[in-house]
Amino acid sequence: MPELGRAALVVTLGLCLYALIGGVVAARLGRRRLALSARNALVAAFGSTVVASAVLFAALYRSDFSFTYVARTTSEALPTPYKLSAFWGGQEGSLLLWLLVLTGFGAAAVLLNRRWTRDLVVWVVPVFGAVATFFAFLLVVVATPFATQAAPPDGAGMTPSLQNPYMLAHPPLLYLGYVGLTVPFAFAMGALLSGRTDERWLVATRRWTLVAWTALGVGQLLGAHWAYEEVGWGGYYAWDPVENAALMPWLAATAFLHSVMIQEKRGMLRIWNVSLVILAFALSLFGTFLTRSGVVNSIHSFTQSSIGPWFLAFIALTVAVSLAVLFWRLPLLRSPTRLESVVSREAAFLYNNLLLLALCLAVFWGVVYPLLSEAVRGEAVVLGRSYYDFFLRIFGLPLLLLMGIGPLIAWRRASVRSLLTTFRAPTAAALLAGVVLLLLGAGSSIPGLVAYTFSVFVATTIAMEFVRGTRARKALGAASWPAAFSSLVSRNRRRYGGYVVHASIVLLAIGIAGSSAFDSVAEGRLARGDSLQIGGYTLVYRSLDERLAANATEIRATLEVTRDGRDLGMLQAGKNAYTIEEQVSNEVGIRSDWRTGEDLFVIAEQINPDASVQFRVFVKPLVNLIWLAGLVFLLGSAITLWPDAREQRRLVSRAAEIGLPASR
Amino acid sequence: MIALSVAAILAVFLLYTSIAGGGNPSISPSDLDGRSDTVQLAGVVVGPATGDAHADGLRFALEDIDPASGASVPVLYTGSVPDLFKPGRHIVVTGQLQDGTFVAEPGSMITKCPSKYAPKQSDDPA
Amino acid sequence: MTLALVLAALLAVAAVVVVALPFLRDPEPSSDTLDELDEEERRRLEQLEARDRSLAALKELEFDHRTGAISDEDYRTLVGPLRREVARTLQELGDGAGSSEDRSREGRPTGGRTS
Numbered sequence: 001m002p003e004l005g006r007a008a009l010v011v012t013l014g015l016c017l018y019a020l021i022g023g024v025v026a027a028r029l030g031r032r033r034l035a036l037s038a039r040n041a042l043v044a045a046f047g048s049t050v051v052a053s054a055v056l057f058a059a060l061y062r063s064d065f066s067f068t069y070v071a072r073t074t075s076e077a078l079p080t081p082y083k084l085s086a087f088w089g090g091q092e093g094s095l096l097l098w099l100l101v102l103t104g105f106g107a108a109a110v111l112l113n114r115r116w117t118r119d120l121v122v123w124v125v126p127v128f129g130a131v132a133t134f135f136a137f138l139l140v141v142v143a144t145p146f147a148t149q150a151a152p153p154d155g156a157g158m159t160p161s162l163q164n165p166y167m168l169a170h171p172p173l174l175y176l177g178y179v180g181l182t183v184p185f186a187f188a189m190g191a192l193l194s195g196r197t198d199e200r201w202l203v204a205t206r207r208w209t210l211v212a213w214t215a216l217g218v219g220q221l222l223g224a225h226w227a228y229e230e231v232g233w234g235g236y237y238a239w240d241p242v243e244n245a246a247l248m249p250w251l252a253a254t255a256f257l258h259s260v261m262i263q264e265k266r267g268m269l270r271i272w273n274v275s276l277v278i279l280a281f282a283l284s285l286f287g288t289f290l291t292r293s294g295v296v297n298s299i300h301s302f303t304q305s306s307i308g309p310w311f312l313a314f315i316a317l318t319v320a321v322s323l324a325v326l327f328w329r330l331p332l333l334r335s336p337t338r339l340e341s342v343v344s345r346e347a348a349f350l351y352n353n354l355l356l357l358a359l360c361l362a363v364f365w366g367v368v369y370p371l372l373s374e375a376v377r378g379e380a381v382v383l384g385r386s387y388y389d390f391f392l393r394i395f396g397l398p399l400l401l402l403m404g405i406g407p408l409i410a411w412r413r414a415s416v417r418s419l420l421t422t423f424r425a426p427t428a429a430a431l432l433a434g435v436v437l438l439l440l441g442a443g444s445s446i447p448g449l450v451a452y453t454f455s456v457f458v459a460t461t462i463a464m465e466f467v468r469g470t471r472a473r474k475a476l477g478a479a480s481w482p483a484a485f486s487s488l489v490s491r492n493r494r495r496y497g498g499y500v501v502h503a504s505i506v507l508l509a510i511g512i513a514g515s516s517a518f519d520s521v522a523e524g525r526l527a528r529g530d531s532l533q534i535g536g537y538t539l540v541y542r543s544l545d546e547r548l549a550a551n552a553t554e555i556r557a558t559l560e561v562t563r564d565g566r567d568l569g570m571l572q573a574g575k576n577a578y579t580i581e582e583q584v585s586n587e588v589g590i591r592s593d594w595r596t597g598e599d600l601f602v603i604a605e606q607i608n609p610d611a612s613v614q615f616r617v618f619v620k621p622l623v624n625l626i627w628l629a630g631l632v633f634l635l636g637s638a639i640t641l642w643p644d645a646r647e648q649r650r651l652v653s654r655a656a657e658i659g660l661p662a663s664r
Numbered sequence: 665m666i667a668l669s670v671a672a673i674l675a676v677f678l679l680y681t682s683i684a685g686g687g688n689p690s691i692s693p694s695d696l697d698g699r700s701d702t703v704q705l706a707g708v709v710v711g712p713a714t715g716d717a718h719a720d721g722l723r724f725a726l727e728d729i730d731p732a733s734g735a736s737v738p739v740l741y742t743g744s745v746p747d748l749f750k751p752g753r754h755i756v757v758t759g760q761l762q763d764g765t766f767v768a769e770p771g772s773m774i775t776k777c778p779s780k781y782a783p784k785q786s787d788d789p790a
Numbered sequence: 791m792t793l794a795l796v797l798a799a800l801l802a803v804a805a806v807v808v809v810a811l812p813f814l815r816d817p818e819p820s821s822d823t824l825d826e827l828d829e830e831e832r833r834r835l836e837q838l839e840a841r842d843r844s845l846a847a848l849k850e851l852e853f854d855h856r857t858g859a860i861s862d863e864d865y866r867t868l869v870g871p872l873r874r875e876v877a878r879t880l881q882e883l884g885d886g887a888g889s890s891e892d893r894s895r896e897g898r899p900t901g902g903r904t905s
Contacts, residue, residue: 001794002794003794003795003798004794004795004797004798004801007794007795007798007801007802008798008801011798011801011802011805014805015805015809018809026824027824030823030824030826031822031823031824032812032819032821032822032823032824032825033812033813033816033819033822034812035824036811036812037809037810037811037812037813040808040809040811040812041805041808041809043808044804044805044808044809047804047805047808048801048805051801118824118825118826119824119825119826119827122824122826194826196832197832197836198832198835198836198839199839200835233744233746264843265843265846265847265850266843266847267839267840267843351669354669354670354673358673361673361677362677365677369687370687370690373687373689379689379690379691380689380690380691381687381688381689381690382687382688382689382690382704383687384687384688387680387687390680391680394676408859410851410854410859410860410864410868411847411850411851411868412868412871413864413867413868414864415861415863415864415867417861417863418860418861418863418864421861422859422861465857465859468857468858468859469857471857472853472856472857472858492853525718525719575747583747583748584747584748585747586747603744605718605744605745606716606717606718606745608716614718616744650842654835654838654839654842657834657838
C-alpha cells in the first residue's frame with residue numbers, strides 16, 4: 001500500500017498548488033467559479049491527506065516492516081496505542097501530522113466562513129494553499145513516510161521514555177497549537193491582500209486563535225509533567241531549545257490575544273496586531289524547524305537532516321512576503337485613534353504586550369546565541385539556566401503584577417485617585433501576605449517572595465471582580481447568589497473566562513515559585529536499613545526487588561516514609577532495563593501531599609552490586625499547583641470559547657444591515 | 665513611550681549577556697588543547713567507563729563526533745549519570761581541563777538521543 | 791499492488807472532479823464575477839463596526855460603574871465623550887441609510903446572497 005500513500009501525497013501536493021495558484025488568479029480577477037474551485041481543492045487536499053494518513057496508520061497497526069518508517073519507529077512487541085503514536089514519533093510522520101492538521105483546519109476555516117466573508121475567504125484560500133504546498137512538497141520530495149525496504153524480522157522499537165500516555169497526547173496537542181496559529185495568520189493576510197480594513201478577520205478567527213493558544217499551553221504543561229514524572233531528573237523545564245520552541249509562539253500568541261482586545265474596543269493597533277500574528281506564525285514555523293534540524297545543540301536534537309535548510313528558506317520567504325504585504329497596505333491600516341493616557345487599560349495591555357515580547361525575545365536570543373557566537377567568534381557559547389531565570393524574573397514578575405492591574409483600570413483614561421481606591425484592598429492583602437511569608441521564612445528567596453506577594457495581589461483583584469459582579473447582578477434582581485453568579489459569568493463569558501485563566505496563571509506562578517525557589521535536595525548512598533532526612537521527612541531504605549515485565553526488567557528500591565513519627569507509607573524508585581532497545585530508564589518515586597501540594601521526589605541514581613543505592617531526594621513545595629493550574633486554564637478557556645447566542649445574533653443583524661447573508 | 669521601553673529592554677539584555685556572560689563556549693575535544701577555562705565539551709563516549717560517579721568518579725574517554733580528527737580526552741565525572749549514558753553515546757559535559765584530564769562539574773552531563781524525538785537528560789539545576 | 795494503483799487512480803479522479811465541480815455545475819453562468827463588497831458596502835460595514843464598538847464601550851462603562859470598578863468621578867468624566875461618540879456613529883450610519891432601498895431599485899441583490 002505504500003504506493004497509495006505516495007500517490008495520495010502527490011495528489012495533495014497538486015491540489016494545494018492549485019489552491020494557491022487558482023486562488024490567487026480567482027482573487028485578482030474576481031472569478032467566482034474559479035474561487036470556488038480553489039476552495040474545493042483545499043478541502044479535497046484534506047481528503048487525500050486523510051487517505052495518506054490512513055495508509056500510514058494501517059501500516060503501523062499491522063507492524064508492516066516493509067515500510068522503512070514503521071521498522072524504524074516501532075517493534076512487534078510494542079503495545080498498540082504506542083504503535084499508533086509512532087505516527088508522530090519520527091520526522092516524516094510528524095510532517096504528515098502537520099499537513100493533516102493544516103489541511104483540516106484550512107478546510108474547516110474556509111468552509112465555516114464561506115458565506116459571510118466571501119471576499120475575505122477568496123484570499124485566505126491561496127495563503128493556506130501556500131503553506132500546505134510547502135509541507136506537501138517536503139513530504140513528496142524530501143522526507144517521505146512511504147519509503148520501502150525488504151522487511152526485517154522486527155522493528156527497532158520505540159525509545160522507552162516515549163512509551164507512556166503523555167506521548168499519546170503531547171505532540172498532537174502541540175501541533176494543534178502550532179498549526180492552529182496558521183488560521184489567524186491566513187485570515188490576516190487575506191484581509192491585507194483583499195484591502196479590507198474592517199475587523200471581520202479578527203471576529204472570524206478569534207476562537208481559532210484561542211483554541212490554538214490553549215492547545216499550545218496545555219501541550220507544554222503536559223510536556224513539563226512528562227519530563228517531571230517520566231524523565232525524572234527532578235525538574236519540569238530545562239530551557240532546552242525544543243521546549244523554548246513551543247514557548248516562544250505561545251508568548252507571542254498571548255500578546256496577540258490581548259492586543260486584539262484593544263483593536264476590538266478602540267480600533268487601534270491594527271498594524272501592531274498584524275505584525276504580532278505574523279510573528280506568532282513565524283515562531284511556530286521556527287519552532288518546528290528547531291525541533292527537526294539539529295542546528296542547535298539540544299537534547300532533543302536530530303541528526304543533521306536535510307529538512308533544516310528547506311524550513312529556514314520557507315520561514316525567510318514567509319516573513320519577507322508577509323512584511324511586504326503589510327508594508328504595501330500600511331496606509332489602509334493606520335487608525336486615527338491615539339493612546340489617550342499612560343494610565344489606562346490600553347496602556348496596561350500595551351505594557352503587557354511589551355513584557356511578553358521582551359520575554360519572547362530573551363528566550364529567542366538564548367536559543368540562537370550559540371549559533372550567532374559561532375558565526376561571529378568561531379565558538380558556540382551556550383547560555384545556561386541562570387540567563388533564562390534572570391529574564392523570567394525581570395519580565396515575568398511585572399507581568400504577573402500587571403495581570404491584577406489591567407482589568408481594573410478604565411479604558412481611555414483613569415485618574416490616579418481612583419486607582420488608589422481600587423487597589424487599596426489588594427495592595428493591603430499583598431503586603432500582609434508578604435509580612436506573614438517573611439515571618440514563615442520565605443525571605444530565603446527574594447524573587448520567590450515577590451512572586452508570592454504579587455500572586456496574592458492578583459488573586460485578590462480577581463476575587464473582588466467576581467464578588468462585585470455577583471453583587472451587582474443580585475441587585476439587578478437575580479433570584480439567589482448562585483443564580484446571580486452563573487448569570488454574571490454566562491452574560492460576560494469572555495471577561496470572566498479571562499479572569500479564570502488569569503487565576504490559573506497565578507496558580508502556575510505560585511507553583512513555580514514554590515518548587516524552584518523554596519525546594520530542597522539531599523543525596524546519599526544508602527545500604528539496606530539506612531535512612532535519609534530531608535524537609536521533615538525521614539526515608540528508610542528497606543528492600544530491593546527485581547521483576548520481569550513484557551519488554552523490560554524492572555528494578556525497584558522500596559523506601560519507608562515517615563514524617564514527625566507518622567507513617568506515610570512506602571515509596572518505590574528504580575530503573576527499567578528494556579531488552580530490545582537496550583536502554584535503561586529512570587523510574588522515579590513521587591509522593592504527593594494533597595493538602596500542601598508538596599512532592600517528595602526520589603531518584604534511585606545508581607544501584608550498586610552490593611544492593612546499596614545512591615539516592616537523590618527532592619522536596620518540592622507547591623509543585624502540584626502547576627498541574628492544577630493546567631486544569632483551571634482549560635476551564636477558563638472553555639468558558640471564554642463557549643458559543644454565545646447573543647453575540648451571534650448581533651453579528652447576524654450587522655451582516656443583514658449591509659445585505660450579506662445571515663448564515664455562516 | 666514605546667521607544668523608551670524598547671530601548672530600556674534592549675539595554676538590560678546587552679548588559680546581561682556581555683557582563684554577566686552566563687555562557688560557556690561549546691567545543692570538541694580537538695579544540696581543548698591547552699585551554700584552562702570552563703567549557704562545555706561535546707563528544708562521543710569511548711569506553712570502557714570505569715569507576716563510580718557517586719564515589720571517586722566515573723572515568724571514560726571522550727572523542728570528537730567527527731571520526732576523522734581522532735582527538736580523545738580522558739574525562740573524570742562525578743554526580744548524576746543520565747540513563748542513556750554508554751559508550752557510543754553523544755554527550756555534553758561542562759568542566760575544565762586539569763593536568764590532561766577533563767574534570768567535569770558534578771551533574772553537568774547531558775546525553776543526546778540523535779535519531780528520534782527523545783528527551784533524556786539529568787540536568788542538574790544547580 | 792494493483793489494488794493500491796486502482797485506489798490511487800480513483801483518488802486522483804475524485805480530486806479532479808471536486809475541483810472541476812463549480813465549472814461542471816454551472817457551465818453557462820449569468821455572471822462569473824466574485825461577489826465582493828464594493829466601496830460603499832465596505833464603508834458601511836466599517837461604520838457599523840464603529841457604532842457597535844462605541845455602544846459596547848458605553849455598555850462596559852455602565853457595567854464597570856455598576857460593579858464599582860470605576861468610581862463616580864471617573865464615570866462622570868468618561869461617560870460624556872462616550873455618549874457623544876455613540877451619537878456620532880449613529881448619525882454617520884443614518885446618513886448612509888436607505889442604501890438598501892437604493893440597491894434594490896438598481897436591481898442589485900440586497901440580501902440572501904447564496905453560494
